[in-house]
Amino acid sequence: MAVSIVVPVRNEAENISPLIAEIATALDGRWAYEIIYVNDGSTDATAARLAAEMKSRGHLRQIRHAASAGQSAAVRSGVRAARGVIVATLDGDGQNDPAFLPDLIVAIENGGERVGLAAGQRVGRRDTGFKRIQSRIANGVRNVILRDGTRDTGCGLKAFRREVFLMMPYFDGLHRFLPALVRREGYEIVYVDVIDRPRRSGVSNYGFFDRLWIGIMDLAGVWWLIRRKKPTPVATEVTL
Numbered sequence: 001m002a003v004s005i006v007v008p009v010r011n012e013a014e015n016i017s018p019l020i021a022e023i024a025t026a027l028d029g030r031w032a033y034e035i036i037y038v039n040d041g042s043t044d045a046t047a048a049r050l051a052a053e054m055k056s057r058g059h060l061r062q063i064r065h066a067a068s069a070g071q072s073a074a075v076r077s078g079v080r081a082a083r084g085v086i087v088a089t090l091d092g093d094g095q096n097d098p099a100f101l102p103d104l105i106v107a108i109e110n111g112g113e114r115v116g117l118a119a120g121q122r123v124g125r126r127d128t129g130f131k132r133i134q135s136r137i138a139n140g141v142r143n144v145i146l147r148d149g150t151r152d153t154g155c156g157l158k159a160f161r162r163e164v165f166l167m168m169p170y171f172d173g174l175h176r177f178l179p180a181l182v183r184r185e186g187y188e189i190v191y192v193d194v195i196d197r198p199r200r201s202g203v204s205n206y207g208f209f210d211r212l213w214i215g216i217m218d219l220a221g222v223w224w225l226i227r228r229k230k231p232t233p234v235a236t237e238v239t240l
Contacts, residue, residue, distance in 0.1 A: 002031045002032045002033065002084055002085060002086065003027070003031045003032070003033040003034075003084045003085075003086050003087075003088065003105055004033065004034050004035075004036055004078075004079075004082035004083060004084030004086070004087045004088070004162070005023055005027070005033060005034070005035045005036065005087075005088050005089075005090070005101065006036050006038065006075060006078030006079060006082060006087055006088070006089045007019070007023075007035065007036070007037050007038070007078075007089070007090060007091070007092045008038045008040055008071050008074030008075050008078065008089075008091070008092060009037055009038065009039060009040065009042065009046055009074075009092035010039075010040040010041060010042050010046075010068055010074075011042045011043060011044045011046060012042070012044075012046055012092045012093060013042075013044045013045040013046045013048075013049050015092060015093055015094045016037075016046065016049040016050055016053060016092075017049060017053060018094065019092060019094055019098065020035060020053055020057065020060065022097070022098040022099070023035055023090075023098045023101070024057075025098070025099075026098040026099050026101050026102060027098075027101060027102070030102060031105065033059060033084065034059045034060070034061060034082075034083060034084065035057070035059060035060045035061070036061045036062075036063060036078045036081055036082060037050050037060070037061070037062050037063070037092070038062075038063045038064075038065070038074040038075070038077050038078040039062055039063065039064045039065065040065045040068050040069060040070070040071070040073070040074040041065045041066065041067045041068030041069070047062070047064065050062045061081070063077050063078060063081050065077065070172050070173075071175055072170075072171070072172050072173055072174040072175045072176075073172065075089055075174075075175050076170060076174070079162060079165050079166065080166070082162055084162065085161060085162060086105055086108050086109070086159060086160070086161060086162070087159065087160060087161075087162050087165065088101050088104055088105055088157075088158065088159040089156055089157070089158050089159075089175075090156045090157050091156035093199045094197065094199055095156075095196060095197050095198065095199050096120070096155070096156045096157045096194070096196075096197075097157075097194065097195060097197055100120060100157055100192065100194040100195075101157070101159075103118075103192050104118040104120065104157060104158065104159035104192055105118075105159050107159065107190040107192060108159045108160065108161065108190075111188065111190055114187065114188050115187060115188050115189070115190055116160060116161070116164045116182040116185065116187025116188065116189065117158060117159070117160045117164070117178060117179060117182040117187065117189045117190070118158065118159040118160070118189075118190045118191075118192055119150060119152075119153075119155065119157075119158050119178070119179060119189055119190070119191055119192070120152075120155040120156070120157030120158060120192055120193075120194040121150075121152045121155060121191050121192065121193050121194065122152050122154075122155045122194055122195075122196040123193050123194070123195060123196070124195055124196055150179040150180075150189070150191070153176050153177065153178065153179055154176065155194065157192075157194050158178065160178075160182070164182065164185070164187060165178075167185060168181050168182075168185075169181070171218065172218075173218040176218070177218065
C-alpha cells in the first residue's frame with residue numbers, strides 16, 4: 001500500500017458519499033491507496049453511510065471512537081491504522097478539495113528524506129468573516145512565537161510520511177502545530193496553495209471559544225518543546 005488517506009469525521013453523514021467519490025476520482029489509476037475514515041463518536045448516520053460505502057469500495061476502512069476524542073486524536077488513530085508509507089489528510093466536511101491530494105503526495109515523493117510535510121495553504125477562503133478573522137489572529141500569534149513560516153496551519157489538506165508523524169510528541173491539538181514540530185525534527189516543509197470551498201452540508205463541529213485557552217496552553221507547550229530540543233548526536237558504530 002503506497003498511500004493512505006485519513007479523514008476525521010464527526011456527524012458528517014451527508015458529506016460521506018460525495019467526498020469519497022471525489023477522493024477516488026483524484027487518486028484512481030495513480031497510486032495504490034486506501035481511505036480511512038475515523039468516525040469520532042458520531043451520533044448521526046455517519047457510521048451507517050460509511051458501512052454502506054464499504055460494501056462497494058474494498059479500499060475503504062472505518063475506525064470508530066466510542067466517544068468523541070477530538071480531531072487530533074482522530075487523525076492519530078487513522079495514521080496508526082494506516083498501511084501506506086505516505087499519509088494524506090483532509091477534513092470530512094467537503095471544504096477541502098480532494099483534487100489537491102495528488103499535488104501534496106507528489107511533493108512528498110519528490111522531496112525524499114529531507115521533506116517531512118506537504119502543507120495545504122488555503123486561498124479564497126469560504127468561511128464566515130468572523131472565522132477568517134479569528135484564523136488570521138491565531139496564525140499571526142503562532143507565527144510570531146514559533147516562527148514556523150506557515151501562514152495557515154488550520155488547513156486539513158496535508159501529506160507526510162507515516163514514520164515522521166509517529167515520531168511527533170502527541171497531545172490534543174497536535175494537528176494545528178505540525179509545521180513547527182516537523183521543523184523541530186529537522187525536516188523541510190513544502191507548501192501547496194489550495195482552493196477552499198463552502199461546506200457542502202451540516203455545521204462545523206469545532207468552535208473558537210471552546211478551544212481558545214487550550215490553544216494558548218498548547219502554544220506555550222510547543223514553544224517549550226522547541227526550546228528544549230537538542231541537536232541529534234552523530235552516532236557511529238565502533239568495530240574491532
